[in-house]
Amino acid sequence: MNQPAVKLEHVTKQIGRKTIIKDLTFDIYSGEVFGFLGPNGAGKTTTIRMIVGLMKISQGNIFIHGKSIKTEFKQAIKHIGAIVENPEMYKYLSGYNNLVHYARMINGVSKERIDEVVKLVGLSDRIHDKVKRYSLGMRQRLGLAQALLHSPDVLILDEPTNGLDPAGIREMRQHIRKLAQEEGIAVIVSSHLLSEMELMCDRIGIIQKGKLIGVQTVNEFIHSDTNQQVQFYVDKPKKSSQVIIDSLSLSNVIQGDTYIELSIIKEQIPLVCEALIKADIKLYNIKTLEKTLEEKFLEVTGGVSVG
């Protein structure tokens, strides 16, 4: 029952003499949104191409609900709905005919199902227009519709918010969360933008230069820090910082108008309080500053910009 929906085992991709993907191993489970995060050129699209069988896997294997995409392609791929990079459609056909086209390629997609999916992505009004007259946002929705046609168990979206306006991004996020929570679909979303991942993912895997740097839950990701920024609101900030420097031999004390800010581990918080109270300083409030994913990400990747 607890078989992963998608399982990557030591996946490596070489093109020519270049190793683009190095030994990726991770599992994705039904009902979760897995964020695949990394700067441009990190290898997200290449990994996705291997998961859906567009590119051969040089070493290792990928299983979809236990079926190898290498050796049981049809059995594995029927579970997957995907958009790889931009959702390119036949521009001279209507959105509807594009969906009919993909519906014909898999058993059991009825006309009612097509209408249902069109409604779900909110394209009912324009579905009979030619795709060349669609905006980028509408194309993304049509892309989502074709991916959902056959009610897949695994949904893979490569940078799905590319080119969407803020409202479109919010809507896409809601779709994704709903699909995972209500329909138990395993969703893989790639992005180079952290701010998005934080809001829609359960777990995040960070990839850089073809290597997986780490997989963590979004919560862990933000909290796992050994050192946290903690602000202590006190009546005498100047005296406080002196006390702390003397008694706890901490450097890097930031002194504000009404507070001091320290970079410490959780266990040091009571020690700081004790020292302040002993020195007869009034302590009003303690505030832990949570790092954003962005800051955390910069730390993990060694300060490489993520665009």
Add this chain to the structure above:
Amino acid sequence: MANFFNLIQNENMKIYRKSATKIMFIILFALILTAGLIIKFGTHEKAISDNWKQELIAQNKQDQKVMAKMSGNAKNYYQERIAKNDYRIEHDLKPTTGKNIWNFTDDATNNLMTVIILFTIIVVSTSISSEFSWGTIKLLLIRPVSRTSVLLSKYISALIYAVVMILFMFVVSWLIGGILFGFGGLSAANLQYVDGHVFETNWVVYELKQYGLLSITLVMMVTLAAMIASIFRNSALAIGISIFLTMGGSIIVEILSRFDWVKYILFVNMDLHQYINGTPFQKGMTMGFSLSVLAVYFIIFVILGWLFFTKRDVAA
């Protein structure tokens, strides 16, 4: 999983809904109409007089004289004409001119087969490579359908397109021929000369046989184009090379004709007329030889095209 018929339906939808395809039908129609109008109004063929039997007898006499001075294959043409004239006189079959519905259909369609071959090359090349240039291949190949089936459906739907075009060409030529030259000409006899004998044959069956022979060239060139398209994934290149070879094949053959091995070149073997009512390109070439050579080329094209389409990474 999904049945093959569905894939053909998809490819047909993509072919016939494209405006380029519609334009191809219009061009073919326009070419036939133009040819008809030129023959109707631009040519002055002497009408067949009531005295045609005397004229044929006179022509036969003339031909006999010319033929006496000739030897070998050159005689064939005159022998055939004399035999056909005799047959007409004997069976009271008045000759026809080019301004006859059947003669027009025959001329127009045989000449326009090249156009259909070119159009089909374009259709099969774009059908394969535009999926790559537009990026739609990424959504096409992530379905529970083998790449082999996808490629085969494209190939077969292109051949279906060729058949549709041929039927369209035949019907339009026949209608335009009838409208311009009168449906009265339908009774014209189709005389064929084989092994010294003249016999009458049904026009429709005859035309279908003609198209059948020309279709060997069509199938070979379309298969070649499909192979090039799946190797290079680039329609301009596939169309360019295939059209160049279709048009320039005979020139290449001409240049190389002094070599013995020229008989193994594709273009020398595609025209099977040479064994039916012509002379083989080189001594010793037979229908069986050409069919074998064609089969070898065909198998090579299919295997290469298939390998490149099914085994290579999709990085588009």
